[in-house]
Ligand SMILES: O=C(O)CCC(=O)C(=O)O
């Protein structure tokens with residue numbers, strides 16, 4: 197159910213992590229400090245966290261722009277809004293235990309429904325031990341994810357997940373949440389598939405704009421008509 201898109205080059209990731217390492221990070225917030233060790237042990241830089249982290253705000257804005265402008269990301273997420281971007285750092289056995297993401301995130305001005313959660317991996321996977329993102333499906337299956345740096349992983353926000361303890365090295369990620377124009381994960385993947393099919397047909401001189409292509413396009417547009425949501 198998850199998908200992975202390469203977004204940044206290795207050099208871009210190295211530059212970002214080198215800058216972020218110089219900044220003051222804050223302990224990640226957990227609902228009730230009493231439960232802190234049960235829930236997560238990490239450090240974060242959130243948007244507009246402090247004047248000293250202004251450069252992180254600029255990097256977050258650049259990453260967010262790149263994400264929303266990427267054609268592959270658009271065709272997989274049908275993103276409407278990206279909220280709550282932040283950097284997440286785990287080291288010294290830091291972790292984020294199994295949890296459910298909130299259904300709504302944002303600020304007082306704008307509450308956004310979370311359809312898709314994303315992690316952009318910024319650290320070289322060989323530079324830290326553990327730190328896999330584990331997706332835990334209702335059927336009991338679990339999937340461990342630890343891609344190359346620069347890759348962004350999207351998964352439905354309704355899937356329980358955790359970050360395994362980072363037993364060595366440092367894991368730095370960018371995380372965020374997307375409200376999609378297509379709320380249902382299955383509908384999203386059907387639309388991704390038919391969009392890719394139509395694009396592939398368009399790229400094939402034998403099929404482009406022929407009868408089969410036109411019929412596939414008709415199905416695609418009718419599905420978009422049924423499922424596209426513009427409202428909040
Ligand atoms: O760091 C990650 O990969 C995911 C973090 C997470 O699950 C969260 O912030 O809710």
Ligand SMILES: [Fe+2]
Pocket residue numbers: 295296297313357
């Ligand atoms: Fe989460």
